[in-house]
Every structure is written in C-alpha cells, then in structure tokens.
Amino acid sequence: MNQIKHVIFCIIDDVRSDQFFKLINEGSLPNLKLLMKEGIYSKNCITDFPSLTYPTQVSMMTGTYTGNYLEELCHGIPSFHWMGRNEVPPFLRSYNSIGSDERIQIYKLNDDLGNNCKTLFEMVGEGNTVSISQFISRGVSYLFPERKTKLILYYLLIKHSYNVNRYIRKANLVAVNKLLKTFENPKKYFETKEAPIASNLLFLSSDIIMHLYGFDSNLYKLNLFHIDKVLGVLLEGLDKLGYLEETAIAISSDHGNYKAKTLGDFGNFFSENGLNNYHPRKNNKGNMNLGGFNSVGFFNFKSNSNGNGQNWNHPSISEMENYGPKQINLLEKLFTIKGARLMYYCEDENTSKKGKIYLKRRDQTTGKIVKGSIEYTGSGKEFKTKYSTETGDKDVFNYINDDIASKLLDNKFHTLNEWLDATFHIDYPLYPDLLSRNFKNPRRADIIVSTCGDVAYNMKHGKKENKNLYLHDIGLKKSAVVPLIIGGSKDITRKEVSHCKITDIVPSLLKLLGKKPHPSVVGESLI
Numbered sequence: 169m170n171q172i173k174h175v176i177f178c179i180i181d182d183v184r185s186d187q188f189f190k191l192i193n194e195g196s197l198p199n200l201k202l203l204m205k206e207g208i209y210s211k212n213c214i215t216d217f218p219s220l221t222y223p224t225q226v227s228m229m230t231g232t233y234t235g236n237y238l239e240e241l242c243h244g245i246p247s248f249h250w251m252g253r254n255e256v257p258p259f260l261r262s263y264n265s266i267g268s269d270e271r272i273q274i275y276k277l278n279d280d281l282g283n284n285c286k287t288l289f290e291m292v293g294e295g296n297t298v299s300i301s302q303f304i305s306r307g308v309s310y311l312f313p314e315r316k317t318k319l320i321l322y323y324l325l326i327k328h329s330y331n332v333n334r335y336i337r338k339a340n341l342v343a344v345n346k347l348l349k350t351f352e353n354p355k356k357y358f359e360t361k362e363a364p365i366a367s368n369l370l371f372l373s374s375d376i377i378m379h380l381y382g383f384d385s386n387l388y389k390l391n392l393f394h395i396d397k398v399l400g401v402l403l404e405g406l407d408k409l410g411y412l413e414e415t416a417i418a419i420s421s422d423h424g425n426y427k428a429k430t431l432g433d434f435g436n437f438f439s440e441n442g443l444n445n446y447h448p449r450k451n452n453k454g455n456m457n458l459g460g461f462n463s464v465g466f467f468n469f470k471s472n473s474n475g476n477g478q479n480w481n482h483p484s485i486s487e488m489e490n491y492g493p494k495q496i497n498l499l500e501k502l503f504t505i506k507g508a509r510l511m512y513y514c515e516d517e518n519t520s521k522k523g524k525i526y527l528k529r530r531d532q533t534t535g536k537i538v539k540g541s542i543e544y545t546g547s548g549k550e551f552k553t554k555y556s557t558e559t560g561d562k563d564v565f566n567y568i569n570d571d572i573a574s575k576l577l578d579n580k581f582h583t584l585n586e587w588l589d590a591t592f593h594i595d596y597p598l599y600p601d602l603l604s605r606n607f608k609n610p611r612r613a614d615i616i617v618s619t620c621g622d623v624a625y626n627m628k629h630g631k632k633e634n635k636n637l638y639l640h641d642i643g644l645k646k647s648a649v650v651p652l653i654i655g656g657s658k659d660i661t662r663k664e665v666s667h668c669k670i671t672d673i674v675p676s677l678l679k680l681l682g683k684k685p686h687p688s689v690v691g692e693s694l695i
Contacts, residue, residue: 207655
C-alpha cells in the first residue's frame with residue numbers, strides 16, 4: 169500500500185447498482201470490469217437520505233452525513249432544496265437555481281457545508297488536488313472549468329444541447345483529458361511540479377440523460393459505454409505517464425433511479441386548505457413552503473407562536489394539528505395527497521443529542537395507517553437509533569418481514585453499522601439512522617411525505633419544474649443502492665465487499681494514502 173501516492177475519485181452521477189453490474193457482466197463496460205476484477209468492489213453501497221444529487225455527493229466528498237452542523241461534527245446540507253430559517257425573511261436554497269441575491273446558488277454549497285466537516289481535498293493536507301466538474305470543491309488546488317461562469321456554462325450546454333449524445337461524449341472526454349494534463353504537466357496548474365495527490369472527476373452526463381430519456385433508453389446506455397471508454401483513456405494515459413501503478417481509482421455513484429407510475433397535480437389543494445406558498449422574490453407573505461417534491465416532499469411551515477407573523481421557527485406538533493386560517497390538521501391533511509404512502513415528522517423538544525421521529529405508512533392492502541417511531545441518542549461516532557412499531561405484526565419500513573432486519577426491532581439502540589448490516593439488502597436501507605440525522609439539521613423540513621414512486625409531482629419551492637417520470641429520491645433499493653469499485657494499482661487487495669456505505673469511500677482513499685480522516689468522518693476504511 170505504500171506505493172499508492174495518488175487517488176482519483178470518479179462519481180458517475182445517477183447509476184443504479186443492478187443496472188451497472190448487469191452491463192459489466194454483459195461485457196459492455198470492459199474498463200470498469202478490469203478495475204473491478206483487480207481491486208475492491210461492492211454491489212451494495214448504500215447512499216444517503218434523500219437520494220438526491222445533494223446531499224449525497226456532499227456525504228461522498230466529506231465521509232460524513234448531515235446533522236446539527238452548528239453543534240456536531242457533520243455537514244449542513246439536508247436536501248437539494250431547503251429553507252434557511254435563521255434570517256428574516258427566510259431564504260430559499262435550490263442548488264440548480266438563482267437566489268434572491270441573483271447569484272447562482274450552487275456555489276453556496278461549499279459555505280453551506282459548515283465548519284464542522286472537511287472535504288477530501290482538505291483532508292489530504294499538503295499536496296496538489298484537482299476537481300473536475302465538481303461544485304463541492306472546498307480546499308482544492310485546481311478547479312476545472314477554472315471560472316464559475318465556465319462551470320455553469322459547461323453544465324447548461326450539456327443539459328440543453330440539441331445533440332445531447334454528441335456533446336456529452338465530447339464533455340466526458342474533455343474532463344478526462346484535462347485530468348491527465350494535470351499529471352502530465354503539473355507545473356502549469358500548480359505551484360509545484362508534483363502530480364495531484366487527490367482528484368475528483370464528476371460525470372454528470374448520466375444524470376441529465378436519465379432524467380430526459382430514462383435509464384432504459386439507448387442514449388443512457390450509450391453514455392455509460394462512452395464513460396467506460398474515456399476511463400480506458402484515463403487508465404492508458406496514467407500508464408504511459410508512469411502513474412498507474414501508484415494510483416488508486418474509486419468509481420461510484422450518488423444515487424440510483426426509478427420510473428414513477430404517473431404525474432400528480434395538487435390542483436386547488438393548498439388554497440382549499442388555507443395554505444399559501446412563500447417565496448421571497450415575490451414578496452409573498454405565505455404560511456408554508458414546499459421545498460421540493462418529486463416523489464418525496466419536504467414541507468416547511470411558519471410558526472405563529474409569537475404572533476408577529478415573522479417567525480419561521482419550526483412549528484410545534486400542536487400547531488401543525490390546528491394550522492392556518494382554516495385550522496387544519498396537517499398531519500392528517502397532507503396524508504390525503506394523491507399517492508401519499510409515508511410521512512415523517514419529529515418531536516418538539518428534540519436536541520442534537522436526543523430526540524424522536526414519528527413515522528406513518530398507509531398499508532396498500534388494508535388502507536389502514538401503520539405507525540412507528542425512531543429515537544436517537546448521542547452524536548458523531550457515538551450516535552445510535554432505536555426503531556419501534558406500534559403494531560405487533562407490521563412496521564413502517566417492512567423490516568419485520570425480513571429475518572435479519574427484524575432482529576433489530578428489539579427496543580434497543582443500534583449503531584450505524586448495525587443498521588447497515590441488517591438492512592443493506594432490502595428497501596429503506598439505513599433509514600432509522602439517516603432519517604434521524606436529517607431531522608437533527610436546523611434546516612430540516614417540518615413534515616416529509618413520500619409516494620414511494622407511485623406519483624411524481626416535480627415541485628421546487630412551490631413551482632412545478634417539469635414532467636419527468638425518471639427520478640431518484642425514494643428509499644427503495646433501486647434508488648438507494650449504488651456500485652463501488654476501487655482499483656488501479658496492483659497494490660490494492662482484490663476482494664468483494666458484501667455491503668458498505670458512500671461515507672466509507674473517503675476514509676478508504678485516505679487509508680491508501682497513509683493519511684487520517686477528519687474526526688467528523690463516520691465512514692470506515694474498506695482497506
């Protein structure tokens with residue numbers, strides 16, 4: 169392992185594990201197959217909640233999950249779209265939008281991480297680092313494209329190109345060639361002549377094509393074929409430059425994907441229930457905000473506890489049970505939304521070290537409501553959760569029907585890795601742990617509702633974005649399980665890892681370099 173001096177972390181956006189390894193077995197991804205056979209791989213790498221591009225890539229790049237980022241060692245990104253309640257008026261964050269200050273919000277990511285975590289680039293310490301097409305780049309030595317405007321233009325050209333396949337193929341190759349140039353001529357990009365010790369390479373083309381054409385389209389598969397081809401260019405280039413044998417290359421994805429059954433429309437649901445969506449750019453005095461809702465909806469509500477109309481603190485359960493001018497019960501009314509099958513919300517007095525999350529599921533057979541809860545205690549590596557059900561024969565996540573997972577329904581607190589071992593192979597893997605971390609974040613939603621992919625609404629801060637049916641936010645295996653390969657140098661042990669989590673990747677790469685992770689890292693090395 170001492171021979172490894174460089175690590176390259178490649179994230180292929182939006183790749184489901186079963187689809188990925190099927191293509192490998194068919195011989196369609198020969199370079200990825202080579203990396204897999206000569207290194208470490210896992211067919212069950214569990215992503216974050218929610219399974220959206222952010223926060224999943226944030227967790228991948230930091231090795232930790234979200235939580236109370238003001239008090240704990242963790243990152244501060246709860247979702248792709250969220251409400252900042254610590255300002256008056258509150259601000260709305262959408263990483264693919266322009267904010268109220270007319271700035272592109274994706275560049276807020278590095279600030280939103282908070283100071284209680286570090287990126288891979290920051291953790292490697294001394295040495296040159298490279299970020300290709302990745303917005304989570306705090307601490308990096310060289311960023312490509314070099315200017316923020318060029319990086320956004322790069323993204324928009326791919327997304328809106330009339331000849332999607334042709335332009336994306338070019339973009340994939342440009343990204344790999346740029347990374348190779350930093351190895352070939354480091355003095356051009358850094359202050360020293362040393363090749364980069366850590367690099368991140370993001371292929372975002374797969375996500376764009378998946379949403380536009382679907383994971384079952386020829387375009388999506390052709391793009392994966394091309395990514396494999398340019399990875400072959402990377403391997404060949406590193407070999408010619410003499411770096412391949414001392415380089416470890418990690419390949420993974422941020423989330424999987426699924427196809428929703430139908431599109432939904434709220435119609436007059438909000439106005440009929442006295443709910444008015446807030447948006448600061450419209451000088452709107454609304455009493456709620458629907459942050460994001462593809463098949464998982466994040467609802468924020470204004471607390472009226474101080475009576476001045478400005479308080480956007482999280483409302484209490486009693487407020488939500490008698491909310492707004494029509495005094496509706498949000499915990500019941502939101503569960504009447506077409507397709508709603510799951511609901512989560514938290515206890516009033518939760519702290520960063522102790523709390524409770526309430527869970528509800530509508531049984532598809534009987535229509536009855538199954539109730540349960542998650543309790544959490546501790547923080548950091550001492551964090552544990554207890555998952556309970558109010559009915560003896562049914563639970564919200566159907567763990568009771570699995571021989572392994574059911575053993576953790578024992579009224580005891582369990583660690584992150586205990587939940588991983590017990591749930592990696594079924595739907596809603598790691599959910600008792602991940603949901604609790606999300607609800608500890610001050611930027612959390614008040615109520616989360618899921619249709620489990622039956623109905624897609626595609627809302628962002630109250631506005632319908634598109635008519636896509638190909639999405640990736642639900643907790644089913646097809647959205648929550650991604651592939652992982654760590655190969656390259658022959659110094660890497662060959663083995664299959666039964667299961668792991670996306671936060672294990674950073675500590676594994678640091679281990680290969682002989683470096684220690686930041687105390688915030690909750691993942692563990694697979695080496």
